[in-house]
Amino acid sequence: MSQEDNLRATRAEEAQSGGKNRQREDRRDVAVPALGFKDSLRFAWRQLTSMRTALMLLLLLAVAAVPGSLFPQRPAGPEIVNQYLEDNPVQGEWLDRFQMFDVYSSVWFSAIYILLFVSLIGCVLPRAAKHAKDLRSAPPRTPRRLNRLPEYGKVVLESTGPSPRDAVAEAARILKKRGYRTDIREEPDGGASVGAERGYVREIGNIFFHLSLIGVLAFMAVGGLLSYSGQKIIVEGEGFANTLVAYDSFTPGSAFSEDRLEPFSMTLDGFEAVFDRESETHYGQPLDFTAHMTVQEGTDGEATQQDLKVNHPFDIGGTRVYLVGNGYAPEVTVRDGNGDIAFQGPVVAQVQDQLYTSLMVIKAPDAQPEQLGFVGFFLPTAYTGEDGVAVSIDPELYEPELNLNSYYGDLGLDDGEPQNVYVLDTDNLTELNNRDLESGGITLSPGESYDLPEGKGSISFDGVQRYVGLDIHHDPGKWGVGFFAVLALVSLGVSLFVRRRRVWVRSATGPDGSTMVEYGLLARGEDFGLREENVSLRRQFEKAWPVVAPEDDPDNRQTASSTAGTTGATENRPE
Amino acid sequence: MQSINLQLASYSDLFMLIAALVYAAAFIVFAIDMATSSKTIRILEAELAAESGASGDASAAAQRREQLVGAGVVGQEPAAGSSATVTGRGGTGEKTGAGNTDQNLVDEDMAYLGTTRRPAANVAVALMVISVLLHAFAVIARGVSANRVPWGNMYEFCTTGALLVAAVYLLFLIRKDLRFLGTFVSGLVVVMMCAATMGFPTPIAHLQPALQSPWIVIHVSVAVLASALFGLTCAMSVLQLLQHRREARLRTGGEGKPAFMRLVPSAFSLENWSYRINAVGFVMWTFTLIAGAIWAEAAWGRYWGWDTKEVWTFVIWVVYAGYLHARATRGWTGDRAAWLSIIGFACLVFNFTIVNTYFPGLHSYAGIPE
Numbered sequence: 001m002s003q004e005d006n007l008r009a010t011r012a013e014e015a016q017s018g019g020k021n022r023q024r025e026d027r028r029d030v031a032v033p034a035l036g037f038k039d040s041l042r043f044a045w046r047q048l049t050s051m052r053t054a055l056m057l058l059l060l061l062a063v064a065a066v067p068g069s070l071f072p073q074r075p076a077g078p079e080i081v082n083q084y085l086e087d088n089p090v091q092g093e094w095l096d097r098f099q100m101f102d103v104y105s106s107v108w109f110s111a112i113y114i115l116l117f118v119s120l121i122g123c124v125l126p127r128a129a130k131h132a133k134d135l136r137s138a139p140p141r142t143p144r145r146l147n148r149l150p151e152y153g154k155v156v157l158e159s160t161g162p163s164p165r166d167a168v169a170e171a172a173r174i175l176k177k178r179g180y181r182t183d184i185r186e187e188p189d190g191g192a193s194v195g196a197e198r199g200y201v202r203e204i205g206n207i208f209f210h211l212s213l214i215g216v217l218a219f220m221a222v223g224g225l226l227s228y229s230g231q232k233i234i235v236e237g238e239g240f241a242n243t244l245v246a247y248d249s250f251t252p253g254s255a256f257s258e259d260r261l262e263p264f265s266m267t268l269d270g271f272e273a274v275f276d277r278e279s280e281t282h283y284g285q286p287l288d289f290t291a292h293m294t295v296q297e298g299t300d301g302e303a304t305q306q307d308l309k310v311n312h313p314f315d316i317g318g319t320r321v322y323l324v325g326n327g328y329a330p331e332v333t334v335r336d337g338n339g340d341i342a343f344q345g346p347v348v349a350q351v352q353d354q355l356y357t358s359l360m361v362i363k364a365p366d367a368q369p370e371q372l373g374f375v376g377f378f379l380p381t382a383y384t385g386e387d388g389v390a391v392s393i394d395p396e397l398y399e400p401e402l403n404l405n406s407y408y409g410d411l412g413l414d415d416g417e418p419q420n421v422y423v424l425d426t427d428n429l430t431e432l433n434n435r436d437l438e439s440g441g442i443t444l445s446p447g448e449s450y451d452l453p454e455g456k457g458s459i460s461f462d463g464v465q466r467y468v469g470l471d472i473h474h475d476p477g478k479w480g481v482g483f484f485a486v487l488a489l490v491s492l493g494v495s496l497f498v499r500r501r502r503v504w505v506r507s508a509t510g511p512d513g514s515t516m517v518e519y520g521l522l523a524r525g526e527d528f529g530l531r532e533e534n535v536s537l538r539r540q541f542e543k544a545w546p547v548v549a550p551e552d553d554p555d556n557r558q559t560a561s562s563t564a565g566t567t568g569a570t571e572n573r574p575e
Numbered sequence: 576m577q578s579i580n581l582q583l584a585s586y587s588d589l590f591m592l593i594a595a596l597v598y599a600a601a602f603i604v605f606a607i608d609m610a611t612s613s614k615t616i617r618i619l620e621a622e623l624a625a626e627s628g629a630s631g632d633a634s635a636a637a638q639r640r641e642q643l644v645g646a647g648v649v650g651q652e653p654a655a656g657s658s659a660t661v662t663g664r665g666g667t668g669e670k671t672g673a674g675n676t677d678q679n680l681v682d683e684d685m686a687y688l689g690t691t692r693r694p695a696a697n698v699a700v701a702l703m704v705i706s707v708l709l710h711a712f713a714v715i716a717r718g719v720s721a722n723r724v725p726w727g728n729m730y731e732f733c734t735t736g737a738l739l740v741a742a743v744y745l746l747f748l749i750r751k752d753l754r755f756l757g758t759f760v761s762g763l764v765v766v767m768m769c770a771a772t773m774g775f776p777t778p779i780a781h782l783q784p785a786l787q788s789p790w791i792v793i794h795v796s797v798a799v800l801a802s803a804l805f806g807l808t809c810a811m812s813v814l815q816l817l818q819h820r821r822e823a824r825l826r827t828g829g830e831g832k833p834a835f836m837r838l839v840p841s842a843f844s845l846e847n848w849s850y851r852i853n854a855v856g857f858v859m860w861t862f863t864l865i866a867g868a869i870w871a872e873a874a875w876g877r878y879w880g881w882d883t884k885e886v887w888t889f890v891i892w893v894v895y896a897g898y899l900h901a902r903a904t905r906g907w908t909g910d911r912a913a914w915l916s917i918i919g920f921a922c923l924v925f926n927f928t929i930v931n932t933y934f935p936g937l938h939s940y941a942g943i944p945e
């Protein structure tokens with residue numbers, strides 16, 4: 001019950017005095033008078049910065065975020081979006097029109113959160129100004145009738161007790177010790193009173209929380225400007241230098257320039273993967289990946305050997321390098337129809353499943369007289385079932401095997417259009433080898449080689465290297481985001497759990513000449529512990545002064561009885 | 576990497592099943608308590624009447640009645656202040672109205688009242704205690720057998736989550752009389768245990784490299800704890816809605832059915848308590864979000880990428896932020912706030928079940944074997 005009273009009393013109090021916001025809100029709902037332009041603007045601004053609008057925008061934001069989880073998003077993977085558009089041409093086009101594939105940078109999503117933040121600023125700044133004034137002013141004047149407050153108590157002192165003025169001074173001391181700011185005043189009818197308030201940081205917490213959210217957003221924007229990220233695949237023995245041309249793919253922030261790239265280079269010396277060999281149910285599950293690297297900071301720094309692991313990125317001058325993938329790169333040599341080497345080296349094979357079944361595409365555009373292309377699978381541990389189809393049965397290199405089809409003709413590379421290296425465009429190619437053709441597919445173990453039909457050339461499988469997929473990120477905005485996120489968390493805790501309450505204690509000389517002390521408590525905002533505070537205060541007063549047992553004192557009944565549920569034992573001493 | 580103790584893991588599986596069965600028993604007994612509540616109430620009322628007749632003013636019953644009168648007085652006064660006191664909660668008359676027509680059998684602060692004797696509910700609580708102990712053993716054994724925290728896949732999140740729901744509930748029970756929530760809580764726990772053991776049973780295994788990080792301990796444990804709190808408040812919000820309807824019926828002279836609701840505190844009290852718990856849950860969820868972002872930065876290089884799982888974590892966060900705002904917005908307290916609390920938990924369940932299993936994303940650690 002105490003809570004109910006608090007809320008009501010608080011709201012009543014705020015409506016009467018400080019709570020202009022709520023009052024304003026009320027008035028607004030009642031009538032919308034004919035307004036001039038300036039007034040209309042003010043009216044719109046008030047609407048925008050009202051709690052109700054904030055709530056609506058919040059709920060709208062929650063709803064608006066959902067489509068981003070239902071449809072593929074361009075920033076996460078443009079290929080999947082293109083695939084989706086191909087599979088659903090009509091629906092996809094409409095969805096694209098409504099920016100459903102770029103939800104988080106869409107006009108409508110941005111509109112919602114920008115409005116929300118404008119509303120937030122419009123809401124919080126006036127609050128901050130008001131609170132700054134509150135902080136500098138004394139606790140509010142003592143209400144005339146303390147027993148109207150949600151928590152109220154009264155003690156009558158023995159005749160040996162202090163005078164009203166001393167009692168109030170003592171009460172102020174007690175309150176101060178409990179963290180209240182106090183202000184002692186004379187009362188018109190002779191006695192004295194003290195007004196006390198505590199928990200000012202609650203409001204500060206609330207303001208800081210909301211402002212921190214702006215900080216988070218601002219630094220996310222900074223990140224959007226200054227960050228960059230890129231991907232690079234490195235095969236064992238190969239290196240990478242942090243220059244634009246070295247990346248496989250690169251996404252710059254809007255204010256990126258190439259001289260922002262931190263100079264460093266690194267080489268993959270070796271890669272180790274550990275797979276579970278004990279578990280029956282999870283046999284072959286990866287347990288540990290380690291990339292042994294040599295890293296050189298700057299252009300002439302000292303080269304050091306370091307291990308890169310998942311969840312443990314390198315940090316090179318604020319640029320972070322992450323191990324995000326790995327796989328096999330079979331080494332092959334392709335000779336053309338003339339017997340010249342048309343391609344030689346490791347080919348990065350795309351891992352398709354947990355067993356490292358890997359997709360291989362080899363393009364030999366230099367082959368003469370016809371260009372050559374190969375598509376197929378690399379299997380680290382090949383097993384050929386009864387149907388004659390080879391599959392991988394283990395991620396480790398126990399029985400490596402290449403299964404390829406071959407093509408000759410025009411690879412389509414000569415017109416200068418960029419091509420995906422992992423896709424062979426077979427439109428202008430003629431099939432040479434395929435399981436379904438007379439020539440059959442190509443099956444190679446390490447060290448073997450195969451002569452293509454019609455004297456088109458040959459291919460040999462020379463060995464297997466491993467590769468790692470690296471993500472390289474630089475985002476100077478993240479520190480600001482992190483700082484404000486943590487600040488938001490801390491101030492949220494303060495705002496929700498610090499209690500803001502007021503206490504007034506008034507003392508006067510009673511009709512029989514003894515000193516009477518009455519006090520009332522009021523919570524500002526949500527406060528569920530007001531009754532406990534009442535009880536604690538009472539106990540302190542009883543310790544400080546010789547208190548007359550409040551037998552049958554009618555004013556005390558309410559407090560005493562309503563405390564029966566929780567704190568009856570301490571409160572109802574007389575009974 | 577240290578080998579897995581398969582013996583201990585199989586004990587864990589066994590105890591998980593036993594715990595689930597005992598929870599189911601607790602659920603049944605709670606349900607019986609609920610079904611027979613009209614009888615309990617009659618006995619209670621008889622006792623109250625006898626007591627107040629016997630010992631006058633000092634008796635608990637009389638005090639409670641007096642309390643109601645007091646509430647009326649205090650509640651009415653601010654109404655004189657201004658129209659702003661109307662908080663969308665049906666005004667000041669409501670509480671008093673409900674109190675007058677319907678004798679109070681429970682405390683508004685959910686404290687234990689010595690008078691309430693509910694043998695069935697007590698048996699159910701005892702069963703809950705036993706099953707929590709068995710369950711705790713199962714969860715800990717799971718972790719010990721693999722030398723890691725027992726929340727590496729959906730089976731483990733779900734069993735650990737169920738344990739926390741039950742344990743948090745029992746912890747609250749020490750101080751507060753939340754027995755009225757028993758059917759809901761034990762029901763929820765039974766559902767979670769069934770989902771885990773039947774829906775996504777997963778044999779024990781080591782963690783994959785992506786999950787091997789200290790952040791799994793921090794991020795997931797707080798997430799699961801927050802979910803447990805949100806689960807409790809969701810149940811309270813559902814009861815709040817029911818109680819609110821019932822109070823409205825009572826005020827217009829209607830019937831106060833179902834009888835069980837008389838053992839449930841007032842809608843107002845439920846709202847306050849779920850607000851307090853939701854506030855704690857929200858801070859924890861905020862922490863989860865931030866810790867998740869830090870982990871994502873350490874694992875993938877970006878702290879936020881709108882991955883499906885991240886989207887839904889954000890949606891849940893915003894819904895509960897909306898809930899907190901609703902409590903401060905005129906016309907949005909009471910029923911509407913309760914709905915937001917329920918929607919928030921629904922999103923949470925959706926995030927855990929559907930998003931984990933059907934939505935592709937980086938967080939695909941459901942670990943459900945094909």
Ligand code: HEM
Nearest residue numbers: 049050051054116119120123206209213495525896899903
């Ligand atoms: C990005 C959007 C926002 C978020 C995520 C947010 C979140 C929150 C949260 C979690 C609380 C409860 C904790 C506390 O009391 O500090 C809160 C309280 C509050 N917010 Fe916001 N808020 C947002 C925008 C706004 C806006 C636009 C306004 C003003 C129109 C506003 C006004 C308030 C007020 C007045 C409170 C205190 C409520 C009370 O008295 O209990 N907030 N907000």
